[in-house]
Amino acid sequence: MGPKKLSASDSSEKKKRKGLSMETKREIIDKYEQGVKLSDIAREYGRNPSTIGTILKQKEVIKAAKPSMGTTVMSKRRTPIHDEMERLLLVWIKDKGRTGDTLTEMIICEKASSIYNDLVSKAASDEQPTASTSSQEGPPTPPEFRASHGWFDRFKKRTGIHSVVRHGEAESSDQEAAEEFLKKFEELINQEGYIPQQIFNCDETGLFWKKMPRRTYITVEEKKMPGHKPMKDRLTLALCANASGDSKVKPLLVCHSENLRAFKQHKILKERLEVMWRSNPTAWVTRQFFVEWVNLVFAPAVKKFLEENDLPMNCLLIIDNAPAHPSGLEDDILEEFSFIKVLFLPPNTTPLLQPMDQQVISNFKKLYTKHMFKRCSDITESAQLTLREFWKNHFDIVAYLKLISLAWREVSRRTLNSAWRKLWPDAVAPRDFEDFEEGEEEEEEGEPQPEVEVEEIVNLGTALGLEVDEEDINDLVHEHQEELSMAELQELEAMQHSSVQQQFSEEEEEEAVIPSRTFSAIFRGWPILLIKITLKRTLPFVL
Numbered sequence: 001m002g003p004k005k006l007s008a009s010d011s012s013e014k015k016k017r018k019g020l021s022m023e024t025k026r027e028i029i030d031k032y033e034q035g036v037k038l039s040d041i042a043r044e045y046g047r048n049p050s051t052i053g054t055i056l057k058q059k060e061v062i063k064a065a066k067p068s069m070g071t072t073v074m075s076k077r078r079t080p081i082h083d084e085m086e087r088l089l090l091v092w093i094k095d096k097g098r099t100g101d102t103l104t105e106m107i108i109c110e111k112a113s114s115i116y117n118d119l120v121s122k123a124a125s126d127e128q129p130t131a132s133t134s135s136q137e138g139p140p141t142p143p144e145f146r147a148s149h150g151w152f153d154r155f156k157k158r159t160g161i162h163s164v165v166r167h168g169e170a171e172s173s174d175q176e177a178a179e180e181f182l183k184k185f186e187e188l189i190n191q192e193g194y195i196p197q198q199i200f201n202c203d204e205t206g207l208f209w210k211k212m213p214r215r216t217y218i219t220v221e222e223k224k225m226p227g228h229k230p231m232k233d234r235l236t237l238a239l240c241a242n243a244s245g246d247s248k249v250k251p252l253l254v255c256h257s258e259n260l261r262a263f264k265q266h267k268i269l270k271e272r273l274e275v276m277w278r279s280n281p282t283a284w285v286t287r288q289f290f291v292e293w294v295n296l297v298f299a300p301a302v303k304k305f306l307e308e309n310d311l312p313m314n315c316l317l318i319i320d321n322a323p324a325h326p327s328g329l330e331d332d333i334l335e336e337f338s339f340i341k342v343l344f345l346p347p348n349t350t351p352l353l354q355p356m357d358q359q360v361i362s363n364f365k366k367l368y369t370k371h372m373f374k375r376c377s378d379i380t381e382s383a384q385l386t387l388r389e390f391w392k393n394h395f396d397i398v399a400y401l402k403l404i405s406l407a408w409r410e411v412s413r414r415t416l417n418s419a420w421r422k423l424w425p426d427a428v429a430p431r432d433f434e435d436f437e438e439g440e441e442e443e444e445e446g447e448p449q450p451e452v453e454v455e456e457i458v459n460l461g462t463a464l465g466l467e468v469d470e471e472d473i474n475d476l477v478h479e480h481q482e483e484l485s486m487a488e489l490q491e492l493e494a495m496q497h498s499s500v501q502q503q504f505s506e507e508e509e510e511e512a513v514i515p516s517r518t519f520s521a522i523f524r525g526w527p528i529l530l531i532k533i534t535l536k537r538t539l540p541f542v543l
Contacts, residue, residue, distance in 0.1 A: 020045070020055070022062065028052060029059045081123065082145065085116045090159055109147035112155075116145045177346035178353055185423065188343070192316075196417070196427040197247065197309065199316045200302065202240035203356035204252075204285050204324070207365070208233050209400045212391075213461070213472040236283050237275075238290070239356055239364065239408070240298060243427045245416030247305045251408060252276045252293040255397075256283045262396040274405040285324040291332045299337035315340045318423075320350055358419040360411060365477045366453045367407035373460035375403060380464070387464055 020028075024045070031041055038056070042049040055062070089112050093103060155161075188194075210233040238252035253275040263270070270277040276297050278289045294317075302315050319325045321344050326332065329342045350357050379390050420427045454470045461468035 020047075025055050025062050028055055029062065032056055081116065081119050085112060085119055085145070086155060086159075088115050088119075089155075090161070093161055105149075105152055109152055112147040112151075113145065116147075174346075174348040174352065178349045181346050181349065181353065182423070185343075188316075189424070192314065194314065194316055195311075196243035196420075196424075197311055198306070198314050199243045199318065199424075199427075200240055200247075200249070200298075201243070201318045201355040201420075202238055202249075202298070203320065203350075203354055203361065204236055204238045204322070205356075205361045205365075207235050207237055207368075209235055209397070209404075210391075210395065211476065213466070213468050213476045216461075216466045216468065234283050236285050237404070238285055238293065239361065241356075241360075241411075241416045242305075243355070243417065243420045243424060245413035247302070248408060248411070248416075249301050250274060250276060250297050251404070252278065252285065252289060252297070253401075253404075254283050254285050254289060255279045256281055260397050262398045265396075265398075268398060273401060275401065285322075287324055287326050290324045291326065291329070294329065294332070294340075295334050295337070299333065299340055302340065303337065313339045316343055317341070318343045318345065318355075320345045320354060321347055353423045355416075355419040355423055358422060360415060360419045362477055363415050363453070364407055364411050366457065366473070367410050368403055369473060369476060370453060370457045370460065371403045371406050373457055373464065375399060376464055377460060387466075 028041055028045065032038065032052075038049055038052055042052045045052070089108070092111060092115070093108065234256070236254040240249040240251070241247060251274075255277065256279060258279040262268070276293050278292070280286065298317070303313070305311075306313055306315070317340060319329075319342065321327075325344070327344070330340075333340055333342075345353055376387055376390060376395070379385060379394065380387055383390070383394075385394065414429075418428050454473050457473050458468055458470055461473075
């Protein structure tokens with residue numbers, strides 16, 4: 001007698017059957033430990049008892065595992081390092097994605113390999129054999145990881161990431177998109193008759209507000225301190241100004257915490273700050289924050305500026321297509337500001353077209369660094385504090401906000417105007433534009449150029465006893481916008497996880513807690529309710 005043949009329906013059902021997720025496997029283990037029979041569990045999940053038995057044998061491994069999103073199988077080749085790598089990679093992708101740039105498959109695969117190698121190195125250093133165990137074999141070597149095309153497709157399917165461009169397509173498509181946008185932008189200017197005072201650009205940038213150059217002894221000491229968390233010092237600023245450079249808008253600032261201790265100590269009211277203060281655990285600009293900033297800060301400021309300068313009530317806001325900038329932003333603008341129109345830059349054209357990205361943000365950060373060093377110098381001299389004492393105990397977020405305001409005020413009109421040379425050359429004053437092309441910008445009185453700024457910062461740092469040169473300062477300016485290190489990604493992931501747990505906890509408390517006034521109302525009404533029930537039982541016709 002030959003082997004039993006499966007019917008077509010049985011065969012298709014077998015093919016459709018999917019592997020159990022890690023969450024489901026944990027449910028099975030929990031039910032078994034609570035006393036549910038193995039056969040009953042197998043029947044509930046539609047699996048063979050042997051399959052359930054295999055899961056129960058692996059329960060310690062499954063409980064200890066912290067798999068990345070979408071993982072269903074724990075194979076011998078897939079270790080906890082693989083899972084942590086994918087979790088950190090997803091955090092990195094989200095962090096890069098908030099700028100609106102599209103990542104390529106090649107860039108993501110390179111970053112995956114880099115994170116994996118860093119995690120392997122860290123695991124090896126953490127598990128160095130002690131003197132008593134030096135003769136024993138060390139920990140097993142993790143399997144080699146290849147960020148192949150197949151791995152990328154599986155990772156993409158598990159996590160649901162999108163907007164990824166295949167290898168070499170990005171650069172050429174970006175250039176073509178930029179050229180096409182320039183033509184449309186010129187047509188729009190001619191059609192609507194906009195002038196430089198009426199067109200604004202806004203862009204976000206990250207800033208580690210309490211960060212010294214890498215080689216300084218303060219930075220070295222901070223890195224060695226237990227519990228040092230640089231991500232706590234990371235903020236996001238949204239800077240905005242018009243093409244003529246004579247109108248700067250109050251910045252949007254997003255911090256990781258809503259109520260900081262320094263605010264209470266200095267009795268600071270957030271409503272009176274020279275920035276719009278918002279907060280979330282990642283310190284990222286969200287759609288809600290951006291819409292609030294447009295309606296509460298940007299639109300009123302622009303309206304006032306146009307009225308004071310007797311200009312037509314027309315405005316164009318140019319922004320990139322970052323996730324925080326909703327595509328239907330014009331619909332979210334209040335009716336009284338309906339004169340504001342919004343224009344989005346094409347994806348991946350920020351370095352080519354975005355005005356704020358053309359030296360404005362860089363100069364702003366140099367000015368901030370200059371004022372930070374100057375503040376350190378002034379306080380340590382007048383208060384007889386060492387730089388270490390001042391940095392650790394006296395340089396807080398309130399002092400930082402004052403430096404932000406100073407730096408933004410000192411970004412020159414000429415810098416803001418010349419930043420439009422790529423997007424709108426006709427808006428740039430002829431002298432500034434010509435000077436830029438020749439590479440020789442003249443100094444206006446009281447407006448030192450970037451080269452002089454760096455030299456002045458170096459002199460201030462040297463006077464403070466810091467080991468810095470021009471390269472250190474330029475590195476510091478660029479570090480603010482560099483991609484996050486592995487340690488920072490781990491910290492950011494932990495902060496996000498903590499935020500989700502706190503949110504669930506708060507929701508549960510809101511559901512569980514009954515306000516005291518509700519109890520009072522129940523107790524006050526109880527005698528009346530009791531009387532009504534008694535009357536209804538004895539005299540049903542009364543009620």
